[in-house]
Amino acid sequence: xxxxxxxxxxxALVPLASILVYVGIKGLPALNWEFFTQLPKAVGExxxxxxxxxxxxxxxxxxxxxxxxxLGILTGIYLAEFGKDRLAPTVRFLCDVLTGVPSxxxxxVVYSTVVLTMKRFSALAGGIALAIIMLPLVARSTEEMLRxxxxxxxxxxxxxxxxxxxxxxxxxxxxxxxxxxxGAMLATARVAGETAxxxxxxxxxxxxxxGLDERIASLPVYIFTYSTTPYxxxxxxxxxxxxxxxxxxxxxxIAARLAAKKVNGxx
Amino acid sequence: MSVKIKVENLNAWYGRNQVLKDINLEIEANKVTAIIGxxxxxxxxxxxxxxxxxEVVPGAxxxxxxxxxxxxxxxxxxxxxxxxxRIGMVFQKPxxxxxxxxxxxxxxxxxxxGLKPGVKLEEIVERSLRMAALWEEVSDRLYTSGVSLSxxxxxxxxxxxxxxxxxxxxxxxxxxxxxxxxxxxxIEDLLVELKKNYTIVIVTHxxxxxxxxxxxxxxxxxxxxxxxxxxxxxxxxPRDKRTEDYITGRxx
Ligand SMILES: Nc1ncnc2c1ncn2[C@@H]1O[C@H](COP(=O)(O)OP(=O)(O)O)[C@@H](O)[C@H]1O
Ligand SMILES: [Mg+2]
Numbered sequence: 001x002x003x004x005x006x007x008x009x010x011x012a013l014v015p016l017a018s019i020l021v022y023v024g025i026k027g028l029p030a031l032n033w034e035f036f037t038q039l040p041k042a043v044g045e046x047x048x049x050x051x052x053x054x055x056x057x058x059x060x061x062x063x064x065x066x067x068x069x070x071l072g073i074l075t076g077i078y079l080a081e082f083g084k085d086r087l088a089p090t091v092r093f094l095c096d097v098l099t100g101v102p103s104x105x106x107x108x109v110v111y112s113t114v115v116l117t118m119k120r121f122s123a124l125a126g127g128i129a130l131a132i133i134m135l136p137l138v139a140r141s142t143e144e145m146l147r148x149x150x151x152x153x154x155x156x157x158x159x160x161x162x163x164x165x166x167x168x169x170x171x172x173x174x175x176x177x178x179x180x181x182x183g184a185m186l187a188t189a190r191v192a193g194e195t196a197x198x199x200x201x202x203x204x205x206x207x208x209x210x211g212l213d214e215r216i217a218s219l220p221v222y223i224f225t226y227s228t229t230p231y232x233x234x235x236x237x238x239x240x241x242x243x244x245x246x247x248x249x250x251x252x253x254i255a256a257r258l259a260a261k262k263v264n265g266x267x
Numbered sequence: 268m269s270v271k272i273k274v275e276n277l278n279a280w281y282g283r284n285q286v287l288k289d290i291n292l293e294i295e296a297n298k299v300t301a302i303i304g305x306x307x308x309x310x311x312x313x314x315x316x317x318x319x320x321x322e323v324v325p326g327a328x329x330x331x332x333x334x335x336x337x338x339x340x341x342x343x344x345x346x347x348x349x350x351x352x353r354i355g356m357v358f359q360k361p362x363x364x365x366x367x368x369x370x371x372x373x374x375x376x377x378x379x380x381g382l383k384p385g386v387k388l389e390e391i392v393e394r395s396l397r398m399a400a401l402w403e404e405v406s407d408r409l410y411t412s413g414v415s416l417s418x419x420x421x422x423x424x425x426x427x428x429x430x431x432x433x434x435x436x437x438x439x440x441x442x443x444x445x446x447x448x449x450x451x452x453x454i455e456d457l458l459v460e461l462k463k464n465y466t467i468v469i470v471t472h473x474x475x476x477x478x479x480x481x482x483x484x485x486x487x488x489x490x491x492x493x494x495x496x497x498x499x500x501x502x503x504x505p506r507d508k509r510t511e512d513y514i515t516g517r518x519x
Contacts, residue, residue, distance in 0.1 A: 084325060152362040156425070158323055160376040160432060161352030170375065174366045 020246070027243025030236045040206050040222075046233060050241050052208050056123070056217040057245070059209055060202060061192050063127025068134035069184055075135070076142025076180075081168055092143075095136035106132050107197030115201055123209060123216035126202025130191040137190060141183025145176040178260040185256030189249045195220035219245045271296035271436065271466040272317065277331035279312050279321055286312050288490045290331070294483070299458055299467045301481035301498065303474065305513065309490040310470040311359075314438045317468065318354040319347040335436070352380060355429035359441040361421035363413035363428070369396075370409040372424055376432035391431055399427035400457050419450025426457070437461065439469040443476065455480045474514055478502050486510045 034049045041048030075095070079088055110129040115121055149172050157167040173180070203215040204225060219241045226238035272294040279287035286309045294300050302310045315321040316329055319340055333340045340350050363372045373392045382388055392409070396402040401423040405416070413424055422442055429437060439458075443451040458467055458480050471477050477484055477498065484501040486494045486509075494501060494510045505511040 150362075152358060152360060153364060155320065155323070156358065156362045156364065156428075157375075158348075159318060159320055159351055159356040159358075160379060160428070161348045161350075162376075162379045163348050166379055170379070171364055171366075175364070177366075 020250075023239065023242050023246050026239040027241075030240025031243065035237070035240050039208065040237075043229070043231065043234070048237070050217075050219070050222055050237060050244075052205065053217040053219045053222045053241060054244060056202075056205070056209055057192060057219045057248070059123060059216060060126050060130060060198070060218055061188060063123065063212070064130030064134055064191055065184070065188050067127065067131035068138055068187070071131075072135045072138025072187075073142050073180065073184070075139035076146060077168065077173075079139065079143040080146035081164070081172065092140075095139050098132070098136040099140070102196075103129075103133055103194050104196035104200075107200035110197065111200035118213065120213065121201060121203035121215045122213045123202055124212045126198050126216060126218070127212075129197035129201045130194060133194060133197065134187045134191050137187035138184055141187065142176075142180050145179030145183060146172060148179065149175045178262070182256045182260040185252050185259065189252040189256070192249050192252070193220055193245055195224050199224070219248075269296045270294070271335065272468075273332075273334040274317075275332040275334065277313075277316055277333065278329070279309070279316055280328045281312075281324065282326040286490045287316065290492050292485055292492060292495050294466060294468060296466050297462055297464075298482040299462050299469060299480050300483045300485065301477035302468065302470045302485050302487060303472070303477050303513070304487035306472065308487045310487055311440050313487065314356070314440055314468055314470055317436070317438055318356055319350045320356065322347070352432055353434055354436040354438060355432065355434035357422070357425050357429055357437070357439045357442050359444050361418055361425050361445070363416075363421050363424050365412065365414045367413060368410045369405050369413050369416070369424060372413040373427050373431045376428060380432055392427075395427040395431040396424075398430050398457075398461065399423045400453060400460075401427055417450070419446045419453065422446060422450065422454065423457070426454070430461075434465070436466045436468065439467070441470050441472060443471070443473070451476070474502075474516075486513060488513070 034047060035051075036049060036054065037051050038047070038049035039052055040050060075091065079092055082088075083091065106129050110125055110132070114125040114128055118125070153171050153175060154167055157171040158164070162170065198218055198221050202218060202221070204221045205215045205217045207217075209216045223238045223241045223245070226234040226241070229235075270293045274290055274292050274294070277287055277290040278285065290313065302313060304310050312321060317333055317340075319329075321327050321329055329341060331341065335353070339345070364375065367375060370392055373395050374388055377388060377391055382391075393402060393406075396405065401420060404420060405424075413421065416424060426437075426439075426442075443454055446454070455476065458469065461467060462482075469477075469481065481498045483496065484498045485492060486501065486505075486507075488509055494505060494507045501510065502514055505514065
């Protein structure tokens with residue numbers, strides 16, 4: 001039995017390890033000072049970097065997090081603490097459905113609403129698309145974490161004469177903070193690599209981001225466009241972009257774990 | 268002698284399950300009143316009705332009156348948070364807030380209700396910890412986590428937390444159920460000390476404890492008040508056959 005579980009664990013780790021090693025080997029040669037500081041060159045010209053795409057991805061993810069975290073956390077609080085009526089199961093069900101919607105569909109929907117209304121591709125539209133993907137993840141993970149807070153703590157607070165709102169703020173949220181932060185960071189990491197919805201919304205750009213109503217570059221979209229060209233040079237940059245993206249996602253996930261540990265073990 | 272709490276025709280339900288049936292009794296001020304009875308007879312439910320905590324359980328319902336100093340807690344318009352501010356509670360399992368330090372655990376109630384002008388939070392915390400006979404043991408580590416304490420210390424921390432908001436009544440639901448004998452004795456001594464300033468209602472399944480600490484004893488069975496009176500009488504000359512069976516241990 002032990003042997004089988006060890007074997008299965010080993011097999012499960014093979015894809016992760018090979019992705020990291022392969023992306024590392026292919027991507028590392030592309031990474032240099034220029035990669036992180038320069039704009040992309042025109043096709044055929046050697047050199048250039050993807051600084052705008054790195055910045056773009058950061059902006060898009062921050063935008064998405066800025067929209068999805070407050071909404072998602074508040075929804076999670078509603079589901080866990082207030083949702084005793086018939087609306088809550090419906091909201092929960094919608095969240096679960098939304099989690100299952102393919103991200104390309106989210107892209108199309110945001111295209112046909114935001115992009116067509118604004119009559120332009122924009123960072124804002126990209127951020128909204130990513131936020132829609134993030135929202136149900138954040139809401140459900142927040143709900144789960146709040147449900148883990150023992151009932152006895154809520155009662156201890158109520159018995160002191162705290163209102164329900166105060167109890168949630170001072171006791172429940174504080175106790176669940178580590179888990180909520182972890183959930184939020186994992187959801188952020190999850191959308192950082194989304195490509196399909198960005199193709200319909202933020203599109204791409206060869207320049208530095210100038211405004212939220214402008215198209216914006218991002219690492220996933222650059223990986224997609226560069227790796228589908230026949231140019232060896234651009235393939236190399238695409239691998240570099242892949243390595244940076246994987247590192248960002250991995251870094252966020254590890255930070256999420258550490259944050260959870262720090263808050264939970266916080267003395 | 269003065270009556271602090273008067274319970275009148277108190278009934279309580281969980282959903283359709285009625286667990287308290289027409290309870291009537293008067294609790295004296297500055298005395299310890301013990302609630303005894305077999306497990307599941309409604310002791311916890313009863314004291315949770317005294318600070319309106321019963322109603323926070325989904326589907327739970329109360330009918331009847333609980334008069335505290337002549338005010339009915341169940342009159343329309345009474346704010347349950349105000350009731351719980353006046354009537355403190357300590358639970359069966361010690362439940363300090365795990366994210367807060369010892370200091371913060373005691374201070375949190377004061378922060379919720381606001382500090383009276385001219386009073387220092389540090390003083391309230393120290394006084395409450397002293398009243399709970401915990402100060403000597405924790406004064407050098409007030410800023411460590413409350414859950415780093417032993418079970419008995421945690422329970423006294425919970426008592427200090429309840430005392431810090433200056434309640435008039437202290438309800439304790441089997442506060443020693445999970446504690447060792449030494450911690451139990453500490454808490455019993457403490458109750459005798461505290462009744463000078465507070466009215467105390469304690470649930471216990473420990474007959475000796477009821478006999479040791481209480482002035483009055485109420486015996487509950489299947490949600491009904493079987494017998495109520497001065498503790499020595501209940502333990503030496505019970506009037507009801509069922510009370511006698513229970514205190515002599517001839518009961519389920
Ligand atoms: N949260 C609850 N939901 C439903 N029934 C409950 C709940 N708590 C207690 N009960 C029921 O109410 C009755 C009285 O319980 P309780 O007041 O806890 O008794 P005691 O404290 O004397 O052991 C028991 O039959 C118990 O099963
Ligand atoms: Mg009980």
